[in-house]
Structure formats: structure tokens, C-alpha cells
Amino acid sequence: MSTNHDLVITGARVVTPDGVHDGGVAVSGERIATIFAAGSAPTGERTIDAGGRYLLPGLIDSHVHFRTPGLTHKEDWAHGSRAAAAGGVTTVIDMPNTEPPLVEPEAAADKAALVAGHSLVDYRFHMGVTVDSVENLRRLEPRQATTVKVFMTGHHTAPNIIRDPVVLDRIFAIAAEHGIRLVLHAEDDGVFSLIDESQEPPAGYDAYESAHPRSGGIVASSRVIDLVRKYGTAAHILHVSSSEESDMLKAANRIGLPITYEVTPHHLSFSAPDTQRLGARIRLRPAIRCLKDQGRLWEAVMDGGVATIGSDHAPHTKEEKVLAVADAPPGLPGTQEMLLALHTGMRRRYPEMPQDEVMVRIARVAAERPAELFGLTARKGRIAVGLDADFSVFDPDTTWIMSAEHAQAKVGWSAYEGWTFTGRPELTVRRGEIVYDGREETPRFGTPTGIWLDAERPVLPDPVPSEHATAVPPPPPAQPRAAESAADTDRVRL
Template sequence: MPRAGGRRMAGVNAQLAVVNGRLVTPEGVRSGVLLVADGRISGITGAAPRGVPVLDAAGGYVLPGLIDSHVHFRTPGLEHKEDWEHGSRAAVAGGVTTVLDMPNTVPPTLDPDAVVAKARRITGRSLVDFAFHIGADPSRPEILAGLDPAVARSAKVFMAGHHTAPTVISDPVQLDKVFAAAATSGVRLVLHAEDQRLHDLLDTWRGGPPDAYRDYERWRPRSSPISAVVRVLELVRRHGTEAHILHLSSADEADLVAAAAADGLPVTFELTAHHLSFTDADTARGGARTRLAPAIRGAHDQERLWAALRAGEVATLGSDHAPHTKAEKELPVAEAPPGLPGVQELATAVWTGMRRRWPDEDPDTAIRRLALHMGERPAGLFGLTGKGRLVAGADADLVVFDPERRWMLSAADVAAKCGWSAYEGWTFTGQVRVTVKAGRIVYDREQGRFGAPAGRWLSPLGREKGRACNG
């Protein structure tokens, strides 16, 4: 496959032409030749200019580079599980060219200095562009009130604890202060919405975790996230804080958030591929590989989440890419950490599910859904200028996707450092063939090749401010 940077023809603003693809644009899927120059999309035309290097999409879809707004790449401090090199390889193998990383590292990113230090550590190691959710510190809510949007415009709130949560905000007074501070400066809160007080109550009554995964979902029941979502909606109504609730797991949560949004509250939600792909029966059979927080629910809940996707109620699709080593996942139930790798599988798993559940749906409609919820909407929510859309002037981040190819995932396909996937043995429909970032190929499946790590720290204020931050 060619790289951008070839000879520029007189009168033609192009260094790469993507041909024979179905272009997934904001207006719909269309034919045409997409032109790239200086790392940006320079236009769409009817034919490739003579002398310009060509990338042949061979009839596949050409998507904007996908955005995963929920990853844990474990840098710094937890790099035995995952590191930025492996995480960004997994991302581009899944068509993802931009990620937003979570704060629960060692040390955690709970203030602007920690965010800047983390960005410096990652620079030169990443195949993808990146931004960060700063961590909400209950002891210092004033940080959110004065947060420079060049550092972050979103903050992660853990309302319940698990193995890597750096801070847990379950106290009502602390939570109120965090919501008020975020509203002051327009910081969007992204929330792990489970109720730690409810967990503590049930654990005291039951005497701790179960001995077997067949009881895992009942140990961390639906009442916990439902209770937490109700608290979030009350605080959003009180303060006007923008809130994005992560990894919804139940039908009740989806109903509550959809109703609140319809009532005008600034609240949105994310769905993960694993809550769409697995049920509690899979956890009962397979154990820790699908042990998650919040837990995977039953088939009824899964059906409601799929309905939310089809209806457009969901804002973003995220992977919650949270690898652990095989040895950690094989620990007893009380000690095994929740989480699984997923950035590589996210788009393909959702596409596979859509094609199986809605076989009569126009594929162009289905692919636009991926572009919307992994492109336009996360770019808009998190201020990612130039991302998520195939339009002139946008960053030339592209994915060539074969929608019909059927293939089985094996451990050998996994790019994440942990070396395993909950989807091993699955037969997927659809496959990423080529991923391009800023006009240069960063993943070519046919050649088994990754590109150079030229990913940038993105500023929510836009391209020029972002470059200043990178310096």
C-alpha cells in the first residue's frame, strides 16, 4: 500500500487518492475519490488525478478514523498489563485513530501537572492521536472549577471502587461539590455509575463475593447502577452539569437516561461492545474473561441496549479497553480484577452484531451508525476538532473496512499486550483492512505492517492550541 508524500501535480492539491471505495460521509454513503494533502482531507472528486499515489479500497467502505473515548492503556505504572505501544497497535488494528485515556494509572492523573507529565511520557510512542479524561479528586474539587480546557475538558468520576479506581466518590456531599465545580467551568463528567454504598450494604449482609461466576451478576446487581444513575440525574438537574454515563448495563438505566435526555437534561450515555455481545450466561460459563464492572446482565437487558443503538439514543460506542494479565484473571473470584481488552474488537464486534440482528437493514445505514457513534458524536462531545468526519479540511484519518469478510479471531490476532481476548473463537463479519492517520498508513492487515508512532496529544481547543501543548 502507498504512503502519502508523493509528487504533487500542478493544480492538484493531493498527495494521496483513495479510490474504489464507498465513502461514509456525514450526508450518507457515496462513491468518489477522496484526496489527501498535508495530513488533511483536501476534497472528494470523481477521478484520481494523474501521478498521485493511490490507495485502492477495493469496494470496501472508507470510514473516518474511529474514536474510542474510553480506553485504559495503563501507562504509567501498570505496564505489565498493557502499554501505550501495544494499546495503540490494537487500536489501529481495529480502525481506531483517536483515543481518550482514563486516569486510573500509577500515579493517577488527578491534576493538570499529572496530565502533562503523562502526555510527555506517551509522545513518540503512540500510533494514534490521544487526549485524556482527568480524574475527579473528591479532596480537590476546585481543580475542576479552574481546569484549563487545553489540558482536558472532561473528568472521570468513579462512584464505586474496583481494583484500579484511584479515588471513589460515594459521599453525597463530595459528589455534589464535584458536580458543582464541573458545571462552573463546563467540564463534562464521565461516570462509572455504580453505588458503592449499596455494594457495602450488600457485602455486609451476604458476607462477601461469591465462590463461582454463576453468582457474579447477582453479587453486583442491577440495583447498583440504577441507584447511581438516579443520583447522577438529580445532580445534573440541580447544577446543569454535562454528564456522560459510561458502560450502561441494564434496560432500566437506558430508559432513565433516555427519558432524562428527552426532558432536556444534558446527559448522554455510552454502550460497550461487551455489554452488547455477552450475557450473564457467558460469564457463568467462561468466568473471569467477562468479569466486568458493571456486570454483564441478562438477555432482556442486552436487547434493550441494542434497541438504544438502533434508535440513536446512545451517544458513543466505547471499548472500555482494560487489559489484565491471564494470571490476574485466573485469581479467585474475590481477587480477579474486572475488565477485558477491547479496542481492537470494538467496531467489528458491533458491526457483526448489527448484521446478525438486523440482516435486512441497508448496510449503508448500519455503517453510518458506526461512523456516527464512533466518529461524529464523540468528536462533538469531547471537542476533538478535525476528527470523526470525512469532509474537506478534516484530519486525514481513514479506515478501509471490508463489510462482508468472515473470519475467526484467535489469540494470534490480538495486538494488546495481555495476549488474550474474550472474543477468541468468535466468527466475525467485517474486517479492517487498512488504517490511515494524518494521511499515512499506520496499519495494513494484508502486509502485517504497522506504521510509525506519530500520534499527537490533542487539545479540545483545536488544532493550533493542540500543537502548542505538544511542544
């Protein structure tokens, strides 16, 4: 007796870790019930013909700032999740630098309660850490977070910086002891403070990159490598921007250190001359680097050095972006554009690469590897029987021009306005529900029934055999809070 499934996608090029196969998938409830070959489709309550387009696994954007709580004039979950769904993303992991920041493990449930009923996509959170909250890491449970974000430098919306090497040591030691993966904004604040003290801040965007140089990332990445070697801590460095950082981190991973790294679509799409031309629209931290760096990052994406692509979706309003150079905050919307920029860039740089291979590579860095690193393989990251029915129908050949009217982020603009993209998600399905349908001129969205996901602790290597591995440095001496807060405020990089 045949089973009548809830949803059947036929006529697809199904992207799996084993390659691309003609056929489709059938969904029962929220899970993938079967993957079938062409010509053998089961029956379903609803059947959609993909028309030979690709069926990608739902992407996992492990680096978003949806600004809840406290900064919802810039973004909120209703708009951020619409942008994600329109970009083929079905799961996001949100950053902790909100107001207040997420640094208390128990506050994760409170944040989830704020999001519930507003998100089209499923979600997790990265926990944060401040000088005063390091000991909180000891009671962090996987339900709350399996990862902790460390800012080694800061900016307008990231004031909680870990500068003291003793405190950083403690964080790495405790994270290793408790099986926590650290995700790091790895730029050295001391390097930037030295530059600030030695010269006037840039008056225009022609000097922006040189005022926020690659040396900050190189120094910080070197420190992270040393600490990973010392404690065996799992570390994932975010938004790597330079060829030197990429080369170092690839080498560290290849000798067996549990260190991985992310690249953003905007560091793959733009170069320093674009910052001079577009100004605050692509003002970022880390800054956009030169064409040589862009090329080396692409090489790392293609040779497997880059573990994940994350959007660093960090919107600011137009009014904030047109402030003076010293005051305009860094960041841009990106979750909707992540797949578009990655696919378009790959097609243009590697025109001889078969389309099937392009899609398998995208699925690897934007779905499969994020699921592996962030404890989601039991449900997410692949098109496989028993996993959540998360996928998008992707047309690889359509060519179109991005405009502000396409932008789903709350701020209503995109750094890619005027870009000609190749490829576009037509349909996004999250746990069996169509949450985005872009097949008509006016896109339609589903219901905001995204859920707070459970996750597993990362699978880590055995601790590094070292006298330091069990010796957690003591807390630093207490400092007067008023003086410390003033110093922190003065030294936050603009």
C-alpha cells in the same frame, strides 16, 4: 493546473454524515484535501484502490485504559495503540486511574510526554478526581482535559471513589461553573457495600452478576440525573449495562437535560450465561446482564438513545485473570474488537438493514458523536474537507475467526477468541499516514507519531435556573487521613 496529492484513495464507498457515496478522498499533508466522485480521481504520489470497500471515518475510542503510568505490565501505549489502529481507531481518550492517578491538571503534560513517541494514534486524557482534589477542577484548562472521570464505586484499579454526597454535589457544581463534562462510572457504592455486608462474596461466576446487581447502576444513574437537573452539568454515563438505566437516561435526555450515555461492545455481545461459561475472561464492572438487557441496549443504539460506543479497553494479564473469584480484576481488552463486535452484532441482529445504513450508524456512534461530545469536531469525527485524514478501509463481507494470535494488546488475549466476525478493517490511516495495513497475512504498522490533541470546551446549555446554580457547597469537614484511607481500602468492591 492539477494538484498532485500525497495520498489518494479510489474505488471506495465513502461514509459521510450525509450518506454513502461512490468515489474517494485525496490527502495533502495531514488533511483531507478533496472528496471526489467515482471516475474523477485526482493524481497522487500514492494511490490505493479500495476495491469497492467502505471508507469509514477514523473511530474515536473515548474510553481506554492504556495503563501509563504505573500499570504497564498490563498494557502500554505501544501495544494499546497497535490494537486501536488494527480496529480502525485513530484517536483515543485515556482514563485517569493509573498509578499515580491523573488528578493534577499540570500532570497532563507529564503524561503526554510519557506517551510521545509511543503511540500510533492521536490521544486525549480524561482528568480524574479524588476527595482531596476537587478544587483542582477550578484550574483545569481545555488543553489539559475537557472531561473529568468520577468513580461512584471502584475495584482493583479504581480505588479513588466519591462516596460522600456532599463531595459529589461540589463536583457537579464546579463542573457546571467551569464548563467541564463529567464522565461517570455510575454504580452506587453504598448498594454494593450493603450487599457485601449481608452475604458472603460469590465463590463462582454463576453468582457474579447477582452479587453486582443492576440496582447499583439504577440508583447511581438516578442520582446523576438529579444533580444534572440541579446544576445543569453536562454528564456522560459510561458502560451502561441495564435496560432500566438506558430507559431512564434516554428519558432524561429527551426532556432536555445535558446527559448522554455510552454502551460498550461487550455489553452488546455477551450475556450473564456467558459469564458463567467464560468466568474472569469477561468479568466486568458493571457486570454483564441478561439477554433482555442486551436486547434493550441494542434498541437504544439503533434508536439514537446511545450517544457513543466506547471499548472500555482495560486489559489484565492472564495470571491476574486466573486468580480466585474475589481477586481476579474486572476488565478486558476491547479497542481492537470494538468495530468488529459492533458491525458483526448489527449485521446479525438487523439482517434486513442495508449495509450503507449500518456503516452510517457505526460512524455516528463511534466517530461523529464522540468528536461532538469531547471537543474534537475541528479535526476529527467525519470525512470532510479540511479535517484530519483519519479513516479506515473496511471490508464488510469477509468472515473470519478471532484467535489469540490476532490480539495486539500487550496481554495477548481477547475475550472474543473463537468468535466468527463479519467484516474487518484492512487499512487504517491517521493524519495521512498508514498506521495499520492488514491486507497481508502479517499486518504491518506505521510509525508512533500520534500527537496529544487540543480540544474545545463542550458546548453546554444555559445553567439551570435554580437557587443552587451559584451556591457551591462548602468542602466537607476534614477527616483524619489514616482512618479515611483505611475505610476506603476496606470498602473497595472486589
